[in-house]
Amino acid sequence: MVLERVKQLASHLTGHSGPPHPFDPLTAKEIEKAVAIVNSEHQGLFYNTVTLWEPRKVEMMAWLADPDHNVRPHRVADVVAIGRGSKVYDGLVDLEEGKIVRWELTEGVQPLITMEDLQIVETVVRKDPGVIEQCRLIGIPPGDMHKVYCDPWTIGYDERFGSKVRLQQALMYYRPHVDDSQYTYPLDFCPIFNADTQEIVHIDVPKVRRPLNQAPPTNFHAEAIKANGGYRTDLKPINITQPEGVSFTVEGRILKWQNWSFHVGFNHREGIVLSNITYNDKGNVRPVFYRISLAEMVVPYGNPEHPHQRKHAFDLGEYGGGYMTNSLALGCDCKGAIHYMDAAFVNRAGESQIIKNAICVHEEDAGILFKHTDFRDDSCTVTRARKLVVSHVFTAANYEYCVYWIFHQDGTIQLEVKLTGILNTYSLNPGESAGPWGTEVYPGVNAHNHQHLFCLRLDPNIDGSANTVYVADAAASDAPLGSAENKYGNAFYAKKTKLETQAGSVSDYDGSTSRTWDMANTNKMNVYSHKPVSYKLVSREVPSLLPKEGSLVWKRAGFARHAVHVTKYNDDQIHPAGRHVPQTSGDPSQGLPAWIAADPDANIDNTDIVLWHTFGLTHFPAPEDYPVMPAEPMIVLLRPRNFFTQNPAMDVPPSYSSTPSQVAAGKRGLSGVIDGMSRLAFGGGREKGGSLDQEV
């Protein structure tokens, strides 16, 4: 065991000894090699993306099944570069052959906006005469332009400008002092920035002007809190320690923990990607998911006043959840024993850049895993749960998204997303009402209604890749009350509807039937229940898309129209709103709707499929969310149903376990694993325990 840890440590410190795993993100060296290869043939490019072109699934499945005899997939870089005149090039570079294998000029698209693209805008805005004039009109003198800030967003889509020129819209703010939250001082106009010429090409000015907010700053930094009564002093520390280390192992990027094994990938766009997830079921390594990720999201805002319809950020497709990811810190973002993984990206100039500690891996205690007491004699087994959390946090301008992929001992995989950060705000005149499309969260600050809609891409591999999806609804029996079949009217069952074609797979949520979607392998029956082995998608935060049918958001974010779509697997279908999202018009819709429309009758029964699930929440802001928002969590569960033949966590050591015969004989049960650190809150040690202690 010690040897194993030393080995891991060594591999962690020295880097991987062998070649990268085919699922591994491109290393810094690979990124630089790809750029060198491109630069040798093409000059004058800005690099937008150099990321892993993932192995084709058929090849990869073959290699995973027998790595010694099957061909190891090549390392290939997926390159997006931009030339002068907003010319976009999509390329593939085979790093093992050292050559470009595809290079295309792609017309009429705009690749995502990088952090560097964002950083440029503020500088330009401050110097633009039009912006300076607009600032002056609402009360900011030209000498104060250094106090003017902007959050540059993609323009989304604006029919006046189309898709050919690369544009950003600058959401404008002001800071009385450099440390003041700018979201208290939104400005009422919106400059549009041409990324190619690096100039402001238009300014949207509202008909009704809203001068600079005159309310005092409201901040949450230390000085502000100290000036307002100081920090509370009544919180005592809670220490979480793992003196013997962690219970997981890491080889390269393959994590193993509690019978789970999976590869942790990361890319600029989706952030964490988990691949080849398997569960060791008593020695039988069973595939569960080939690949899961958050593939897209959209945050439509609900204020119809022009140009707020442009506020509907696709944070993954337009900016990249990986590009925006935070470098995490020990003890700040997670507690206990932490394993970090870094992320390597390309910059505009084609150099590699590292975000240190981009991914956090750690364990947490997770309360009671199971408990049962026999009421006859108080014989009892109680077992505590552990969970493994793989997380990253990304900052999308004002908002923070904390993404937690959680593995449970009972076979459940959980995605938890926490929303925090700061509301996007707009200006409000004194006496003006923010309703019904927003809320005045602080004097002069209008926080618009919005939705956060995430698209979870699930590529199931439930005991193999031939899978089938059923919609499962809790349903009363059709037999009427009083009939022979249902005399007392209590009969109910799980009504399962098989999804058979791509077009027929489109389905909405139904809270009243506790609707779930079962991903099943109909070729393999559970030997006890005689039902297909399956994983169930349990998701309860599934709002309807509120922008109307035919609206701009509805057209651009086709994936968000319905809770679930199922497609036949296709290597090139990763991005449900399209490969290049900024400035898509939605005419026609890219991604998911297009793939389904292209082959509506494609069979999805008992074949390799992908399930796309849109979930999220509708956020009607309130003053409690301001000036910084307490984290609001959302949860999606993937639960094994008829997959195992019994509770797979029964061999987790219990905190305590006694049997009736032990109780009858006055013997203590198994208690060697009771935690010895817990104490009574007010004095005393362990002398005042409960029934279990009394049995001892």
Place this chain on the structure above:
Amino acid sequence: MVLERVKQLASHLTGHSGPPHPFDPLTAKEIEKAVAIVNSEHQGLFYNTVTLWEPRKVEMMAWLADPDHNVRPHRVADVVAIGRGSKVYDGLVDLEEGKIVRWELTEGVQPLITMEDLQIVETVVRKDPGVIEQCRLIGIPPGDMHKVYCDPWTIGYDERFGSKVRLQQALMYYRPHVDDSQYTYPLDFCPIFNADTQEIVHIDVPKVRRPLNQAPPTNFHAEAIKANGGYRTDLKPINITQPEGVSFTVEGRILKWQNWSFHVGFNHREGIVLSNITYNDKGNVRPVFYRISLAEMVVPYGNPEHPHQRKHAFDLGEYGGGYMTNSLALGCDCKGAIHYMDAAFVNRAGESQIIKNAICVHEEDAGILFKHTDFRDDSCTVTRARKLVVSHVFTAANYEYCVYWIFHQDGTIQLEVKLTGILNTYSLNPGESAGPWGTEVYPGVNAHNHQHLFCLRLDPNIDGSANTVYVADAAASDAPLGSAENKYGNAFYAKKTKLETQAGSVSDYDGSTSRTWDMANTNKMNVYSHKPVSYKLVSREVPSLLPKEGSLVWKRAGFARHAVHVTKYNDDQIHPAGRHVPQTSGDPSQGLPAWIAADPDANIDNTDIVLWHTFGLTHFPAPEDYPVMPAEPMIVLLRPRNFFTQNPAMDVPPSYSSTPSQVAAGKRGLSGVIDGMSRLAFGGGREKGGSLDQEV
């Protein structure tokens, strides 16, 4: 601070120095005093219940407002006793006046079944000739009757026997060995026990017989796990310690933590009751809820075969969540620094009995409370959350319910219920299908479909008792796409519908609109948002009641027909399925439907109201749930909306906080409160931190 802890410790060890708080449960001495007073006038009684008759609200509110000048409510015992012939007496005993103030023979009702009532049945069943004969018929020889067990349930309601005789149904099982789980060996017949005569009065025998299951035992106790490969050995300890003690204080049963204050009550039926919940908002102590509790639940099973329609346990009203509560143990049920509270109940003979450590109070780290990074310079504030958990666990025959009342620093109150324990099972012949009303979870073991439906009673006191409930639905604008008001079709808002009368309050869940219910005080507007101060009920596990309209369960569990009912406050309306639940026929429905029917037009707008919320889940068993079920959690949130003027947790000390000016000056931010215990998983200490460390 030390003095305060010594005082608490002293009061904890010596008991309360003063008289009990009017909300305190009856003490052991008070229970005995009440019994003595009753016994002095009435003889030959078995005691069913001696519990606190809670103070009338008007009196109590007056006393809470000014305890020095207003009358302290008397301590009054609510007594239920049973005489020979199943005669039920309801009484009230004023403990301060030392006299019975009400004593009534209540006809045609049956009070709940106590643990003692349950324990008797198994003994009787084993000796009953009819039962012995039925056992013989399915393969259990008379000499093995000591291996026969039963879970005695109330009969629910059986039209053949009515309500006059106190009856239980014995769900029959067998254990090959005393330590084997009996749920693998359900017997196919069902004896009915007369609690008055203590004999079996009938046996329900199915038309198709199902002989004793011949499958081998499946167990989760230590010997079974050891025989089947042993416990896993790869879990390293996670220690949670609070070296400086806890952050809450306890005076009597009043808990104070992070601006929250509330009284922790406990009764035999609801278990934990939280009263007079207030939040200290910068020195202003604001009432939030007068009283919240889990008031009732029902678990209807979905198999229509007679007599399974009788399986629909009202675990609180028919057995009592307090009576069935577990005595908790340090380090088994919760970790860290724990404060326990005991529970005192009466027994059948009228003596007091203590369940030690019935309630657990502890804190937990709760991950990120809020975080924001400025993408321009990586200046960042990140603050960790803490939560306070008040919990108990009760065992309802096969099932365990873990109830967690959780207080958050952001003003949220959360109820979490975890389901664990063992499935209720029934016998299945070889080759017989368990579907569609159940699942074969192990050979010969049929686990029937069922629902767990809980009724949460919320007595809001949002800045005072005059409150109003709104149904809130996310809704698109009525203005069509392309219209002047909604040109881009993106307009949406929170549609609020005021509930005005008791009958008009009945409302169902709508998952597609993310429906919530807002409990508001329309007399008090948030000064920033100009919206009424409110708490929002956020609940996403809200299945429809599946037993049909007019069915036995539908009639008996009227509260479960709809997600929300609102009633005008009435001191006597605590139990939504009625005061005495066993053997109610539902003709007419007791409790909530009766109260509303009695005064359908009663005004509930801007007055003292109670909101009743039914939530839960529909459980289609699978082999993963067997032989012991991994805990399945459900969550309900009560969230402040427009209640505070800002995030109320901004003064929680951050893990780290830096400002743009600090970053620009190369200074470190506020980091003194970063946890010093977290470590890297594989070797090394803190040297490889993230961005925050790099800034230092």
